[in-house]
Amino acid sequence: MSLTALPADFQQRLDCSAITRPMVVLWLLAASLIALDGFDFFIIGVALPFLQRDLSLGPAEVGTVASAAVAGALVGSLTLGPLTDKVGRQPMLIVDVIIFVVATAGTALAWNLASLVAFRFLVGVGIGADYPISVAYIVENVPARHRDRLVIGAFSFQAVGALLGAIAGLLVMQGFSQFYPGDELIAIHYAWRWMLAIGVVLAIAVALLRLRVSLESPAYLLAKGDHEAASAAASVLLGEPITLEPAEIAATNPPALAYSDLFAPAYRRQTILASVPWFLQDIATYGVGIFTPVILGALAFGQSAGLMAQTMAAAQGSALVDLFLIGGFLLALLLVKPLGPIVLQIVGFLGMAVGLGLLAASTALPESSREALGLVFGGFLLFNLLMNAGPNATTFLLSGAVFPAAIRASGAGLAAAVAKGGAVVGTLGLPVLQQTLGLAPTLVLLAILCIAAALVTFAFRVDTAAGQGAEPSGSDALSDRTATQR
Numbered sequence: 070m071s072l073t074a075l076p077a078d079f080q081q082r083l084d085c086s087a088i089t090r091p092m093v094v095l096w097l098l099a100a101s102l103i104a105l106d107g108f109d110f111f112i113i114g115v116a117l118p119f120l121q122r123d124l125s126l127g128p129a130e131v132g133t134v135a136s137a138a139v140a141g142a143l144v145g146s147l148t149l150g151p152l153t154d155k156v157g158r159q160p161m162l163i164v165d166v167i168i169f170v171v172a173t174a175g176t177a178l179a180w181n182l183a184s185l186v187a188f189r190f191l192v193g194v195g196i197g198a199d200y201p202i203s204v205a206y207i208v209e210n211v212p213a214r215h216r217d218r219l220v221i222g223a224f225s226f227q228a229v230g231a232l233l234g235a236i237a238g239l240l241v242m243q244g245f246s247q248f249y250p251g252d253e254l255i256a257i258h259y260a261w262r263w264m265l266a267i268g269v270v271l272a273i274a275v276a277l278l279r280l281r282v283s284l285e286s287p288a289y290l291l292a293k294g295d296h297e298a299a300s301a302a303a304s305v306l307l308g309e310p311i312t313l314e315p316a317e318i319a320a321t322n323p324p325a326l327a328y329s330d331l332f333a334p335a336y337r338r339q340t341i342l343a344s345v346p347w348f349l350q351d352i353a354t355y356g357v358g359i360f361t362p363v364i365l366g367a368l369a370f371g372q373s374a375g376l377m378a379q380t381m382a383a384a385q386g387s388a389l390v391d392l393f394l395i396g397g398f399l400l401a402l403l404l405v406k407p408l409g410p411i412v413l414q415i416v417g418f419l420g421m422a423v424g425l426g427l428l429a430a431s432t433a434l435p436e437s438s439r440e441a442l443g444l445v446f447g448g449f450l451l452f453n454l455l456m457n458a459g460p461n462a463t464t465f466l467l468s469g470a471v472f473p474a475a476i477r478a479s480g481a482g483l484a485a486a487v488a489k490g491g492a493v494v495g496t497l498g499l500p501v502l503q504q505t506l507g508l509a510p511t512l513v514l515l516a517i518l519c520i521a522a523a524l525v526t527f528a529f530r531v532d533t534a535a536g537q538g539a540e541p542s543g544s545d546a547l548s549d550r551t552a553t554q555r
Contacts, residue, residue, distance in 0.1 A: 079287070079303055082307060082309075083210075083211075083212060083213075084213045085212070086307050087212075088212070088215065089306065089308045091284055091308075094282060096207060096222075097278065098206070098278055098279060099202075099203035099204075099206055099207055100223040100225075101226070102196075102199040102202075102203055102275060103199065103223055103224055103226045104226035104227065104229050104230035104271075105196070105268075105271055105272060105275050107226065107228060107230025107231040107234070108231065109138060109173070109192050109234075110138060110139070112234035112237060112265065113135055113138070113189070114135070115234060115235060115238030115264060116261035116265060117134070117135065117261075119256060119257050119261040120185075122257045123257050123258055123261065124181070124182050124185075126182070128500040128503075128504050129500070129501060130182060131500050132496055132497040132498070132499070133497070134182070134185060135496040135497075135500075136493045136497045137185075137187075138190065138193035139489050139492040139493050139496055140190060140193060140493050141189070141190040141193020141194040141195075141196070141197060142194070142197035142200075142486075142489040143197060143486050143489035143492075144193070144194055144197060145193060145194035145196060145197020145198045145199075146197035146198070146200050146201065146482045146483075147482060147483065149161060149165075149194070149197065149482075150197075150200070150201035150202070150478055150483075150485075150486075151479055151482060153201070157285065158202060158285055159283060161198065161202070162202070162282070165195050165198050165199070166275075166280070168192075168194060168195035169195045170269070170273060171191070172192040172195060173265070173269045173271075173272045174269045175191070176265045176268070177263075177265040177266035178262075192268075197486070200465070200482065201482035201485060204220060204466075204477075204481050205286065205477055205478045206286060207219050207220050207223060208220065208469040208470065208477065209286050209287075209288045209477070210287075217405045217406065217410070218402050218405065218406070220465065221401050221462045221463075222398075224398070224461070224465045224466075225395065225399075225457070225462070227461070228394030228395045228398055228457060229395065231394060232392065232394070232395065233271075237264060238264050241260050241264050242256070242260060244263075284302060286302070287303045287306065287313075291313070299313050300312050300313045326473065326475035327476075328476070330476055331472075331476060331479060331480055331483060336476070336480075338531060339480070340483065340484075341529045342467060342471060342526065342529040342531060343468045343471055343472070343480060343481075343483075344468075344484040344487035345487070345522075345529075346414065346418070346460060346464060346522040346523075346525050346526045347464035347484055347485075347488035348487045348488050348490060348491035349491060349519070349521055349525070350421075350456075350460045350464060350491070351492040352491040352494050352495040352498075353425070353495065353519055354456060354461060355491075355492035355495045357452065357495075357499075393449075393450045393454045393457075394454075396454055396457075397453060397454040397455065397456060397457025397459075398457045398458070398461075400454070400457075400458035401413060401459070401463070405462070405466075410466050410470070411463075411526060411527075413459045414460045414523075414526045415526050415527055416455070416458075416459055417455045417456060417457075417458055417459010417460045417463070418459060418519045418522045419455075419519070419523050420451060420454070420455025420458075420459065421451075421455050421459075421460070421516075421519040422516040422519040422523075423455075424450075424451035424452030424455065425448065425516035426448070426516050427448030428444070428445060428452070429509040429512040429513050429516070430444055431445045431448065432507075433509070460522065460526075464484070467484075468480065468484040468485065469481050471531055499511060
């Protein structure tokens with residue numbers, strides 16, 4: 070079953086509407102899910118030094134732990150997104166809540182490496198389902214004039230979650246330092262569990278918010294042919310009575326599209342644009358982001374005495390760097406309208422490459438020297454600022470903007486799954502590459518991938534405005550497929 074286009078008169082009312090309370094609640098739900106995504110993915114970076122010693126992990130095992138949730142997100146995006154179109158979004162939201170709470174609790178209580186990896190994988194499955202659901206909820210249920218900024222604004226909460234992860238790690242380490250001064254063995258055994266347990270509290274808070282949301286997207290209800298429920302949902306969404314008649318709905322339906330159309334000539338360009346740059350970006354984003362505390366510890370704090378002192382210093386640096394993730398998203402909110410997502414994405418990838426180059430250059434200077442520290446923090450700040458001002462925001466936006474409503478969730482889910490494939494490569498490959506090639510060559514390789522992503526974005530760019538009105542119907546939809554390729 071594919072999604073159908075909303076009737077033109079409803080779309081016009083939606084586009085002319087003010088932001089209503091149900092729209093705000095849906096946006097807050099999407100933002101909180103993405104914040105949890107950021108926390109869960111990046112808290113593991115703070116916990117890794119303790120995990121590595123507690124479970125006696127080698128480089129490959131460290132990569133496995135770090136990438137388990139990313140691999141789960143790949144599976145969740147690829148499978149639960151399309152499944153949501155079949156069984157309904159509300160039932161899948163409840164399933165997702167259960168997965169989140171059980172999996173996050175399991176990670177804190179894991180008894181060995183295998184159980185930790187399994188629960189982290191389940192966390193990722195829940196997160197992976199959120200990508201297509203969140204972008205579809207926002208794109209389909211807010212006025213077109215606000216969509217770009219609302220989508221990017223929701224995704225910016227990934228940076229908020231990452232910052233919360235760094236702060237949570239610092240608070241846990243300070244607590245162990247205060248109550249068990251000089252006893253690193255206790256911290257090694259239990260600090261990482263407390264860090265991951267904070268994720269349980271956040272998951273429960275998000276679950277409570279989810280359970281308050283019972284509004285289906287009118288587009289999904291129209292796909293089922295349930296015009297009465299679609300009318301009720303549209304009335305709640307806009308705060309005014311709306312009746313969608315079956316004859317009117319049928320007149321606006323475009324030709325049915327299937328999952329396979331994502332790979333057909335009509336939409337192949339959009340699929341490449343939505344997925345390949347995101348794949349390359351996530352190699353760098355998750356490879357560098359998850360290991361930010363580790364890299365900072367190696368580059369800037371390698372001479373700190375003791376595990377706790379070095380890890381706390383690295384976490385403090387990570388929290389400072391994460392502030393620029395939020396700054397990058399604010400920059401994206403300001404620039405997405407005047408520049409457009411394609412230009413932002415290209416500039417962002419090039420800025421990421423320069424930041425990685427500065428990090429690589431810092432390794433040629435004496436460790437902990439003023440010049441080396443300047444390059445380390447300058448590189449991280451530039452990388453994070455331009456990443457979030459560009460591709461980390463625009464890839465999520467484009468995944469929902471370049472596809473028609475009929476295959477929007479499937480296209481967004483596919484793009485997110487491909488991206489998480491890149492995240493798996495980054496989290497698994499970075500520790501091994503760093504050990505084999507050295508840190509500087511690894512960072513240079515990531516910079517080259519960012520340049521390649523900028524070139525792919527330019528080569529497969531499409532002229533699109535996110536969600537500008539209803540999808541053309543009938544033969545117009547078919548002609549628009551060809552026009553999009555120009």
